[in-house]
Structures are given as C-alpha cells and as structure tokens.
Amino acid sequence: MVISLQEGLKVDRRYPAIIRAEQTAELGFEVAGRVSMVAVEIGDQVRKGAVIARLQADRLRAASNEARAQVAEAKALLDQYEAELARQTQLRSRDATSGRAVDDAHANVLTGRARLKSAQASLDLAAADLRDTVLRAPFSGLVIERQASVGDLAQAQTPIVTMIESGSLEARASLPVDVARALRPGSSVNLFVDDLVFSGRVKSVLPTVSDAAQSATIIVSIPQNASISEGKAAEIAIEQSVSGEGIWVPVTALVSDLKGLFAIQVVEEREAGWVVRRVPVEVLYSSSDRAYVSGSFKGQAEVIAGGSHRVLPGQVVETKRVAGRSVEPTP
Template identity: 35%
Template sequence: MLHRTKHIIGASLMGAALALGLSGCEVQGSDEREVIYQPVEAIRVTLAERFEVTRLFTGVVQPAQTADIAFEFGGTVQAVLVNEGDRVEEGDLLARLDTALLEIERRQLLAQLAEAEATLRLTDANLKRQGSLEADGYASRQRRDELEANRDAIEARMQHLQAALDGNLVRQEKAHLLAPFAGVIGERFMEQGSAAAPGVPALTVLETGRLEARVGVPRQLAQDIHRGDEVDLAVAGEAMRGQVLAVGAELKARSHAVNIRIAIESDSILAGTVVELTLRDYIDTPGFVLPDSALTASLRGLWRVYVLAPVEGGLYKVEARDLQLRYSDSRRAYVEGGVRDGELVIASGTHRVVPGQLVRINQDPA
C-alpha cells in the first residue's frame, strides 16, 4: 500500500513539473513573438508640367475613287464582259445593251433624211426655174414665195432629222459601259439577258494604284492637322507613314468627328482593311503619372491613392488622398492634386491596406 502510494505521489510530481515546463515555453514564445507588417510596393511621384497622350483612331482603307456605273438608258443586257476581281484599264468595254432597235431607228432616220434632201434639191430647181419665168414675165411673185417657204420647211426638217440621228448615235454609245479609270471590278449586279433600268448600277469599279485612309477624329485634334502633314498609321499590323490629303469641313452626324483623308502608298493593302491613326495630344496641366493599379474609386467622381508617411523604425503609415483623374489607359494614369512632389504612393495591392495601417516597403523606391 505504501509502495503504491509512493508511485502515485511520484507520478503526480512528475506531471506537475512537466506542466510547469510547458507553461514557461508558451510565455517565453509569446514574449519573443515578432510583429509582421504588411509589405507594399511603392513609387516616388514626380510632378510633371504636362502629359503626352497617344491616341488611336480607327478608320478604313478605301480606293481614291469608287464608281457605281450604270446605263443611262434602259434596255436588255446583251453582254457583261467582266467579273468581280477583274482588272480593267480606262476605256475598257465592260458591258453593253442590245442595240438592234436603235440600229433600225437609225436606218429609218437616214432614209427620211435622204428623202428630205431629195425634196430640197427639187425645190431648189423649181426656184431656179421660177426665177427665169419671173424674168420673162410668165410667173407671179406668190409662187416664188411658196417655193421659198417650202425650202425653209425642208431645211428645218433636215435639221430635226440630223439631231435625231445624233441622239441615236449617243444612245448607241451610251449602250456601252466603259471603265472610267484603271481599277478592279468590285461588284457585278447584272447578267446577260437581264433588263437594265436607267441609273441602276451594273458594276462597281474600284480605282487601283491610289489608296487612302478615311479616319474620324475629334474636332479639337483635327484643328491641328493640315493638308500635307505626315502622320503615323498602322495597316494590317504594318506601320507606315501617310500624307494628309484633306481635312473635312463638317462633323459627322453620328460620331461628331471630322473626317481625315490620308494617302497610302502600298500595293499589298486591300480596300476595306482597318487602319489605325496615331495622334499625339497633350494635357497642359501639372500632375503626376501613376500606374493604373495605384488608383481606387472614391466619391463624387474622384479617385483615391494611398500615400505612405514615414514613421520610426523604417515603417510607414497609410494615408488616403482623393484626386482628379485627367487620363487613364490600361497601364498608366495622369492625376491632378492630392499628392505632393516626391511623396511615396502605393503602386499596387491597394485592396490589402486601410488608412492608418503601418506597413513596410519591399524595396527602396527610386
């Protein structure tokens, strides 16, 4: 019994000693626990007098000339001699109408003109004889007046017939569609045997060799662009220079932009290709350039940044500052007010800090 009691007392003493040892380690650990401060990335801001902005505007490459050509007179299409994509030269025959009826009309007019000429010759001969008879006293003056009036009427009819022949010739010429300039056939709207109505396009011809970009830009930027200026373009990923041909004199109804026409020198670009015009603009207000990740939305249309105020021990206190955003893209922002030249601003990870929090900087910013 005594032996058992000794064992129980010994076990109790050992448990108490172990508990006391463990309690001492926990206190010691809590006394030596290190406070960990949130690390942040920071930049030192520098005041800029103005900010250069690169603006991109999208347009379309178009031929210098595009013509929807049509027959001026209606008729049946006898032949269409070109297809879409065919290259043509100025004056090439593209399509023609059936001119059989016009040819019949021409022969009729020629016959009527020949008849009038014969009648005129007879009238002139009668006038000559009438003059001889009058000289001998065998004819009256009235008969001569009648013959002269007939001659005038015949001459007027001949002029009318000649004008009709000229009109017939013009209509026969207009029955042939000719290429107005060297180019390529863009679209074909008619086929052989179809009925062509006056003024309805039969073919579209796109001029080759001369291309131009047409880009709409805001009026305030268009005021600084002049004919002959060299501008930067990007067409199908290819950077090139273009020369301004003209600056529009009116705003587009939908976009309220001014149309700029720019000459393009290239043989490999197709009409309809998207083109980008690069223009440089300036914000003439002092401000600061910040990474876009440094900004968070605030109230009343303002934006917020977090400034680092130094405290002892190499730590910094987070301060919230509101400012005005003047420009922003996917990488950077230009802001006005709120911060001072040379201050430290948190560059990213602003969602992990709050005003008044103590933080440390990962590395000393430049």
C-alpha cells in the same frame, strides 16, 4: 514610385479607320435593254476603256438607221427650199414675182433648217443610245462585284458591276471635331494596319459634321507601294498635346473614388512612419498600362502602385519597392 510632376505632354492617340479605294464605281448602262455579254468576273483586273458588258442593240440600231434616213430626207427638202428661194429672189429682181412669194420661200427655208436640226438631234441621240449599249471601264481597276448575267433585263443606270481603282488607296476615320479641324492637308500621320506601320498624309478634312457623334471625317492618302487590301480595318495615330501639370502612374494605382471619379493612394513619411493618403485625381490621358493624372500632390510622397485595396487612408504601413521605384504597402 516617387511623384515627379511634369507640365503637359504630347501623345499619339489612335482612332479606328477603314481602308478604301480612292475611286469606287458602280457601272451601269445609260439605256435599258437585255444583256447580251458580260466580259468580266469578280476578281478580274481590267484596263481603262476595256469592254465590261454589252446590251442587245438591234432595236437601237434600227432607230439609228431611221434617224439617219430622216436627216437625209430633211437635207433633201432643205435643198429644194433653198433652190426655190434663189429662184424667187431672181424673179423678184426682174419684177416677175411678188414679194409675198419670196417671203413664203424664205419661210420654207427657215422651216427646212429647223427640221434638219431636229432630225440631226434625233440622230445624235440614237447614236448615243447605240454607243451606250457597250459598257466600258472608266479606269484601270479590280472588279469586286458582278450584279448581272447574260439574258438579264438591265434597267437604265442599274449597276452591272462594281469596280475599285487599282493601286490608289486611302484611309477614312471619324475624329472628334476639334481634333479633325486641327489637322491640315499635307499633315503626316502614322497608319497602323495589323502589325505594319505606314506613313500617310492628310488628304482632306470633310466639312460635314455628324450631329450624333460630333465627329468629322478625315481622308488620309496611302503610299502606292503599301501592301494593304481594300476594306481592311486600321488605326490612325494623331499626335495631340495634353495640357496640365500631372504625373504618370500605373493603371493599377487607380482606385475608384466618389461619384465615379478616380483617386490614387500615396504614402507620406511622417513621425509615425509611412502614412496612407488618398488623392483625388483627374485622368488626363491613359494607355493600356499607365495613366497621366493631375491632382493635389506633395513633395516626398510615393504612389502605391498596387495593393491599394488592402489599406485605408490614415493607415500607417510599411512599404516595399517593386519594379524599381514603385511601392506596395505592407499593413
């Protein structure tokens, strides 16, 4: 193939990604207790607010009733204190009681109000604990794990089931830091899943960087109608610019050079005929079948597309064209 220099290029580089639900929740009770009912199985679709599971609530119901009785008692006592304060205040206006008695009655009212407030707080806490014996779905979605059965003793905040939100998926990928930070929320990217291609948009670029890999995570939103399963492997294509003057060559044209670098071999027309010359190159970009390389190239040279291992630099060869403009040496 005849050398044809170009100044840089734009390429789509693919990075591995994983499909995740936008919302995943491990649902558990806020209080400990024995599980009396689990209403879902793995694979069930549930609506927001639907009952997922229940705990035995006898003791908590009794505690709530006791707290309610304490509130009633505190209210009755406060009513007595307030009535006594009113009576002592009236007597004081007629100079029929001491100021000390009025002060004592006022102090009793303050104490009664504090006791009622404390009793009400205890009732609110008991009512909340009682409500927490019923576990409900925080959003509409799919049950993907069930970690408890009827009769199990559930600890507070221990997962009972795991849910993912229905219909809302996103892709997460780790990119080199400079590539990730060049993206902006709203940027369009292509997402490859098996043989399908979807158009997604960059939702966010997480500010944290992995020290080991020097990579940053991007999150790409996926169209609602995309037929993709959660947990699926994917690839995200990011358009990037490759700077530097270079040429495209088949990967079969690359040969090993000194210190683990690469070179290509070219044939140049001289008086003696076509002469092989080795050109060290830097691979700026490569795909499965070709590479974009830079090096010290001259005008009328042609790249040896295959069979480079059969000839040495300085050797005079005959050539034959293959695949259009590629050449192979014939020593």
